[in-house]
Amino acid sequence: MRRYEPVVSSLFVILLVCSRIAAVRWLALYQSKQKSWTDDKNCSKSLGLLGKQTRQCRQNLDLMGTISHAAYVAMDTCQGQFSDRRWNCSSIRKTPKLSRDLARGTREQAYVYAISSASLVHSIARACSVGVTNKCSCGTLPNYPPQGNFKWGGCGDDLKYGLHFSEQFTDAELMKKGKIKNSKKSQMNRHNNKVGRLIVARSMTRACKCHGVSGSCSIKTCWMSLPDFSVIGTTLKNLYANAVEVRRKKRKNMRLFVPVRSNVRSVSKESLIYFTKSPDYCSPDPKTGSIGTKGRFCSSESSGWGGCDAMCCGRGYRSFTKTIVERCECKYYWCCYVKCKTCEKTLHLNVCR
Numbered sequence: 001m002r003r004y005e006p007v008v009s010s011l012f013v014i015l016l017v018c019s020r021i022a023a024v025r026w027l028a029l030y031q032s033k034q035k036s037w038t039d040d041k042n043c044s045k046s047l048g049l050l051g052k053q054t055r056q057c058r059q060n061l062d063l064m065g066t067i068s069h070a071a072y073v074a075m076d077t078c079q080g081q082f083s084d085r086r087w088n089c090s091s092i093r094k095t096p097k098l099s100r101d102l103a104r105g106t107r108e109q110a111y112v113y114a115i116s117s118a119s120l121v122h123s124i125a126r127a128c129s130v131g132v133t134n135k136c137s138c139g140t141l142p143n144y145p146p147q148g149n150f151k152w153g154g155c156g157d158d159l160k161y162g163l164h165f166s167e168q169f170t171d172a173e174l175m176k177k178g179k180i181k182n183s184k185k186s187q188m189n190r191h192n193n194k195v196g197r198l199i200v201a202r203s204m205t206r207a208c209k210c211h212g213v214s215g216s217c218s219i220k221t222c223w224m225s226l227p228d229f230s231v232i233g234t235t236l237k238n239l240y241a242n243a244v245e246v247r248r249k250k251r252k253n254m255r256l257f258v259p260v261r262s263n264v265r266s267v268s269k270e271s272l273i274y275f276t277k278s279p280d281y282c283s284p285d286p287k288t289g290s291i292g293t294k295g296r297f298c299s300s301e302s303s304g305w306g307g308c309d310a311m312c313c314g315r316g317y318r319s320f321t322k323t324i325v326e327r328c329e330c331k332y333y334w335c336c337y338v339k340c341k342t343c344e345k346t347l348h349l350n351v352c353r
């Protein structure tokens with residue numbers, strides 16, 4: 001038996017390394033959105049927390065609800081933005097199990113890492129200004145003088161703490177010395193996590209409030225706040241469309257990503273990167289994590305992504321009508337109830353073969 005040992009133990013190391021690199025398993029926390037985080041026992045691995053994240057969980061029980069919310073927002077935004085695509089982000093629902101589409105170094109993986117780290121920054125920075133925890137509070141006011149007729153004041157989102165926390169939480173495992181840190185996947189994931197954080201930081205905008213006699217706005221205070229997360233989601237979707245395919249190159253003692261295509265000069269801080277080409281996601285294939293588009297709804301009028309031609313990959317589709325009953329013509333009666341009629345509505349639906 002002895003001579004099998006090295007094989008077994010190196011297999012074990014590989015498995016361990018793979019699971020650690022999959023630092024996005026924490027998205028499984030979306031299922032715990034409504035739950036309370038009361039004691040250390042809540043911080044179990046079954047929720048997708050890895051290594052250091054378990055400790056971070058115990059130290060930040062007060063923020064775990066916020067982190068779960070961030071996971072939910074990341075999933076919801078991703079599914080909303082890809083609802084008319086063949087790859088529709090349904091794999092996040094399977095976390096902490098990670099399907100192959102999120103583990104092979106694809107463009108989809110790049111997007112999911114970026115949107116989850118961005119969502120975490122956003123949720124934590126907000127939680128700070130709302131007062132969910134005493135680890136942070138209002139963001140610091142800008143240190144440059146106001147340009148315009150207002151004063152800095154009020155309570156902005158604590159971007160700095162959000163960035164710091166998000167990085168600690170998503171990258172800790174990926175920074176473990178040795179195999180994990182140096183692996184190509186880990187380096188790609190860290191890059192895309194960072195893009196997510198950067199996009200949130202760049203999206204801070206000025207919000208203001210008027211004071212003075214009957215809203216005369218004779219005094220105006222402003223602070224920096226984050227936009228609605230959908231704004232960040234849209235930016236990231238554009239970065240997904242323009243993601244850069246890279247390969248890793250050794251230069252001196254460093255390993256760098258360089259674009260595969262020669263018309264792209266270098267990898268910018270704001271580019272999502274990937275090194276494995278995506279499949280077309282038309283048919284199920286366990287090797288790539290594609291679940292195929294059989295049974296997906298499509299639009300017979302649209303010629304875009306959600307159109308039946310593109311969605312069903314030429315396999316054709318089945319049309320049918322469905323009658324649904326819904327509440328309609330609702331009226332509000334003073335005080336305090338709403339009365340509705342029920343209406344029947346016929347839907348024309350198409351489903352891919």
Ligand SMILES: *[C@@H]1O[C@H](CO)[C@@H](O)[C@H](O)[C@H]1NC(C)=O
Nearest residue numbers: 032035036037038039041042
């Ligand atoms: C934490 O533990 C408490 C008590 O056992 C339980 O009610 C709660 O749902 C748990 N929270 C999570 C997120 O599992």
Ligand SMILES: *[C@@H]1O[C@H](CO)[C@@H](O)[C@H](O)[C@H]1NC(C)=O
Nearest residue numbers: 079083088090291292293296
């Ligand atoms: C995504 O696709 C899968 C299978 O192709 C389907 O079961 C699921 O309902 C879709 N999800 C959304 C949000 O459209």
